[in-house]
Each structure stands twice: as structure tokens, then as C-alpha cells.
Amino acid sequence: MAELSRAVLALFFTVGLFGCGFTANDQGKGPRVPKPVSPEQKAIASPDNPDSAILADFNARLDNYVKKQRALLKDSPIPKDATPAQIKSRQDTLAAELRTIRKNAKQGDIFAPEAAALFKRLMYPEVKEQPRETKQALEEEDGETAQVYLKVNAPWPASEPLTTVPANLLATLPQLPMDVEYRISNKRHLVLRDVDANIIVDYIYNAIR
Amino acid sequence: MRRVLLSVLLLVPALTGSLLAQELKLPNKNGSVKFAVLGDTGTGSSDQVAIGKQVAAFKAKFPFDFALLLGDNMYGGDSPKDYVKKFESPYKALLDAGVKFYAALGNHDNPNQRAYKAFNMNGERYYTFKPSLTAGVRFFALDSNYMDPKQLEWLEKELAASGSDWKIAFFHHPPHASGMHGSDEILKKQLEPLFVKHGVNVVFTGHEHFYERIKPQKGVQYFVEGSSAKLRKGDINRRTGLTALGYDSGNTFMLVGIAGDELYFQTINAQAQTIDSGVVKKGTDNRVVGTVVQGAAPRPAQNAAKPAPPRPNPR
Numbered sequence: 001m002a003e004l005s006r007a008v009l010a011l012f013f014t015v016g017l018f019g020c021g022f023t024a025n026d027q028g029k030g031p032r033v034p035k036p037v038s039p040e041q042k043a044i045a046s047p048d049n050p051d052s053a054i055l056a057d058f059n060a061r062l063d064n065y066v067k068k069q070r071a072l073l074k075d076s077p078i079p080k081d082a083t084p085a086q087i088k089s090r091q092d093t094l095a096a097e098l099r100t101i102r103k104n105a106k107q108g109d110i111f112a113p114e115a116a117a118l119f120k121r122l123m124y125p126e127v128k129e130q131p132r133e134t135k136q137a138l139e140e141e142d143g144e145t146a147q148v149y150l151k152v153n154a155p156w157p158a159s160e161p162l163t164t165v166p167a168n169l170l171a172t173l174p175q176l177p178m179d180v181e182y183r184i185s186n187k188r189h190l191v192l193r194d195v196d197a198n199i200i201v202d203y204i205y206n207a208i209r
Numbered sequence: 210m211r212r213v214l215l216s217v218l219l220l221v222p223a224l225t226g227s228l229l230a231q232e233l234k235l236p237n238k239n240g241s242v243k244f245a246v247l248g249d250t251g252t253g254s255s256d257q258v259a260i261g262k263q264v265a266a267f268k269a270k271f272p273f274d275f276a277l278l279l280g281d282n283m284y285g286g287d288s289p290k291d292y293v294k295k296f297e298s299p300y301k302a303l304l305d306a307g308v309k310f311y312a313a314l315g316n317h318d319n320p321n322q323r324a325y326k327a328f329n330m331n332g333e334r335y336y337t338f339k340p341s342l343t344a345g346v347r348f349f350a351l352d353s354n355y356m357d358p359k360q361l362e363w364l365e366k367e368l369a370a371s372g373s374d375w376k377i378a379f380f381h382h383p384p385h386a387s388g389m390h391g392s393d394e395i396l397k398k399q400l401e402p403l404f405v406k407h408g409v410n411v412v413f414t415g416h417e418h419f420y421e422r423i424k425p426q427k428g429v430q431y432f433v434e435g436s437s438a439k440l441r442k443g444d445i446n447r448r449t450g451l452t453a454l455g456y457d458s459g460n461t462f463m464l465v466g467i468a469g470d471e472l473y474f475q476t477i478n479a480q481a482q483t484i485d486s487g488v489v490k491k492g493t494d495n496r497v498v499g500t501v502v503q504g505a506a507p508r509p510a511q512n513a514a515k516p517a518p519p520r521p522n523p524r
Contacts, residue, residue: 082326083289088288159286167361171358
């Protein structure tokens with residue numbers, strides 16, 4: 001619900017800005033001096049952010065997915081003191097149900113092309129500024145890398161590690177509700193993964209350059 | 210007759226050595242907070258089972274109530290059978306004795322483990338707990354795989370609200386380490402300022418498959434314990450200057466006891482040899498003022514196949 005409210009609010013600001021043609025210059029106070037924007041702020045839909053419309057669209061698509069997922073979980077919530085059998089059964093059932101209701105889902109449904117381009121743009125300065133540290137954080141056991149065949153609705157294979165997402169990259173990307181998370185496969189593709197169902201919701205190829 | 214005599218002569222020192230190897234070096238004070246620390250455990254291998262047996266054997270001498278798992282609790286698959294093979298079976302004796310496990314998630318762990326009753330995560334990827342209402346010790350389990358701003362905000366809030374004298378964080382990826390992964394610089398940049406600001410005294414991490422006691426950094430004592438089932442032999446790079454003591458030639462676990470301003474630790478390998486032991490002392494401002502090593506010269510196990518002694522950092 002909170003995510004939905006955020007998206008509606010962001011959309012409202014965006015429409016307000018573009019619809020009314022409002023700019024700082026309209027107030028007759030001379031040329032607008034942009035305030036410094038932190039990496040975190042660049043990922044938030046706000047009146048000051050030129051990418052607000054793209055972020056609001058991404059939030060709306062994501063909220064749509066999360067609402068569906070939560071509706072499926074509502075009737076069979078996992079207890080906080082579950083057995084392994086309950087965990088596995090809940091995960092598999094949820095994955096199957098999501099595949100059914102999203103049988104036509106495809107790459108780009110959530111990471112629309114504009115959003116994919118924006119995400120690459122948001123991450124690039126961090127990767128460029130700290131290439132060694134970022135690469136190091138993406139390293140896996142003995143030089144192995146999570147090699148995942150990316151397909152919407154496919155499971156993240158149990159055999160592959162859930163690659164650490166460097167904290168500096170997480171700080172630059174839009175914050176996600178707890179139901180989904182970012183992961184990185186093959187050291188460069190950004191994946192949106194359903195935490196509870198362990199399935200790939202969407203992905204961006206070569207998000208890390 | 211000569212053969213029998215010879216066998217007895219050989220057997221006596223072997224048994225004596227083995228018994229001496231199982232020596233507990235912790236003070237075992239009444240009312241102290243006692244726990245075990247294991248990292249990178251979930252292989253289901255004979256190495257994990259061997260360490261599990263030693264932990265259970267030492268519990269008889271050092272009756273700890275709970276154990277920390279530092280992540281990679283389940284390598285590979287996580288079917289119900291995997292939970293048995295990689296956790297419930299190797300630690301059966303401990304679970305039967307009522308030892309509570311508190312887990313952190315590693316990069317090989319499915320976050321759905323957070324709902325598993327025996328990991329006591331209460332459905333959360335990161336959480337905090339106090340093992341005793343009176344001891345002044347609080348633990349903070351973090352998800353270092355996914356250190357998003359939300360988690361950092363939560364950590365700052367919880368640390369600020371905690372009045373505990375001992376604030377102990379545990380998670381998978383080490384901010385300081387001398388192995389193939391090395392120090393996670395990005396994580397260090399995110400976490401260390403919070404640790405220093407809010408008086409975190411001790412940090413336990415895994416990920417690197419060896420044992421390493423780091424020289425205290427900014428008033429925080431870091432331990433890397435990622436060899437409770439996995440092992441990467443000879444991986445410690447002693448040129449980092451971080452290592453106070455490192456051991457990368459056998460599997461290990463830790464026992465810890467906290468009494469007043471002192472945190473006692475003992476690191477033990479699969480042959481029950483003490484690899485490291487000492488006491489972390491904190492000052493009145495709760496910062497670590499130093500770590501004193503107890504005179505724990507390693508005893509080679511008589512019945513072990515060429516056990517390698519711990520290699521203290523020459524620096």
C-alpha cells in the first residue's frame with residue numbers, strides 16, 4: 001500500500017510539473033541553479049528529479065507485480081517458525097501460481113526500456129569510481145561467478161550463489177519492497193528476483209559495464 | 210611382548226596429547242554469556258560433521274546455550290533433505306541439548322531460510338537479540354549480501370537505542386580479511402562508521418574459508434571464522450598487515466564467554482587443538498582497548514595426519 005501511495009504521489013508531482021509547465025524560471029527569480037543531487041536522490045521520483053516520470057512508471061509496474069504476489073500469499077502466509085518442508089512447499093506453490101497468472105510475462109515488463117537505460121546510468125558512476133571494489137564484491141567462491149540462464153518466471157538455480165549486490169550500487173537504485181530484490185548474474189546482468197518464490201521477475205542485460 | 214610394549218609406549222603419549230588437546234582455556238565464569246561461533250558450515254561433508262562433534266564435546270566442559278551461524282548455512286540445494294544433511298544431522302547433539310542457533314545469511318543461502326524455526330531469525334533477514342536480560346550483551350545479525358539503505362537505517366536506529374555494554378555484530382562478508390576475497394571495502398565504508406559511532410565492540414564474519422583474528426580496528430575487534438566446514442588452505446596473505454593470528458590449514462570453530470568488561474575466546478580445530486585463545490578487553494567507553502592472547506602454544510595432535518600448527522602473523 002505504501003509503495004502504491006508513493007507511486008501515485010510521484011505521478012502526481014510529475015504530471016503537475018509537466019502538465020502545468022512549471023519551472024523555477026516562471027517565478028521570475030533568474031536562472032535556476034540546480035541543487036546538488038545525491039546518488040540516492042537520483043533514484044527517487046520527486047519534483048526535482050528529471051527522471052521522475054521514468055521512476056514513477058517503474059514503481060507503478062513494480063507495485064502491480066507486488067500486489068499480485070501479496071494477494072497470492074495472503075491466504076497461505078508462511079509461519080515464522082516454519083519447517084523446511086513448509087518453506088519449500090510455500091516457495092514452489094507461490095512460484096507456480098505466479099507463473100500461471102503471469103504466463104505471458106516477458107523481459108521489459110517491469111524494467112521498461114527507459115527504466116533499463118536509467119538503471120544503467122544510475123549505476124555507471126559507482127562502477128566507474130570504484131571498479132576494483134565493485135568487481136571484488138561481485139567475486140564468488142574460487143573465482144566462480146553466478147551463471148544463470150535468464151528467463152522471466154524461471155527459478156534462480158539452487159546450484160548458483162546469490163551474488164552479493166555491492167552496497168554502493170544498492171544505494172543508487174530505487175528502493176524495493178521486501179518481496180523482491182536485486183541480484184546480479186554473470187557479473188553484469190541486473191536481475192529482479194522474487195524473494196518468496198525464488199523466481200526471476202525481470203532483468204536488464206549488461207546493466208554493469 | 211616387545212611389540213605390545215612398543216605399542217603401549219606409542220599409545221600413551223598419543224592419548225595424553227589428545228586429552229591435553231581438549232583443554233578448555235576459557236574461565237567458564239558463573240553468569241557469563243557463553244556461545245559458540247561457526248561459519249560457512251552448510252556442506253554436509255565429513256569436515257562439517259567432525260567439527261560438529263568437537264563443538265558438542267566441548268559443550269560438556271563449556272555449557273553454552275546458543276551458537277552463531279555466520280552464513281553459507283546451506284550450500285547448493287535447500288530441499289528438506291538438505292536441511293537435514295547440512296544442518297540438523299551434523300549438529301544433532303547440540304540441537305538435542307537445547308542449543309539455540311542464530312543464523313545470518315550468506316551468499317549461498319536462500320533468504321527463505323529466514324522462516325526456518327531452528328535458525329531463530331523470526332522471519333527477518335536482519336534482526337537483533339539479547340541472550341540474557343541482565344548480562345548487558347546485544348547481538349545484531351545483518352544480511353551483508355544485501356546492505357540496502359533500509360537495513361542501514363534499521364541498524365543505526367537499533368544501535369542508537371541499545372544501552373548494552375557489549376554490542377556484537379555478526380554477518381557473512383568481512384570488512385577486514387586477508388584471503389582471496391579480501392576486505393570488503395564497500396561494506397567497510399558503510400558499516401564501520403556506524404560501529405565506531407555506536408560502540409560496536411566485536412564483529413564475527415565468515416566468507417573467507419579460514420580463521421583470522423584481525424588486529425583491532427578503530428576500537429573494534431574483528432574475527433573471521435569461515436572454516437567450520439570449508440577450508441581454503443594457505444589462503445591467508447600475511448602482507449595485508451591485518452592479521453593478529455591466522456590459521457588456514459584446518460577447520461575450526463570458536464567458543465566465547467563474556468563476563469563484565471572481558472570477552473574470552475578460544476578457537477579450536479577438528480583435532481581439538483587450541484589454535485588461538487585470549488581475552489578482548491573494553492574500556493569504560495565500551496571501545497576495545499586491546500586483545501590479550503593467552504599463552505596457547507599449539508599442541509600437535511598425535512593421531513592427526515600431519516596437523517599444521519597455527520601461523521601467527523610475523524608482523
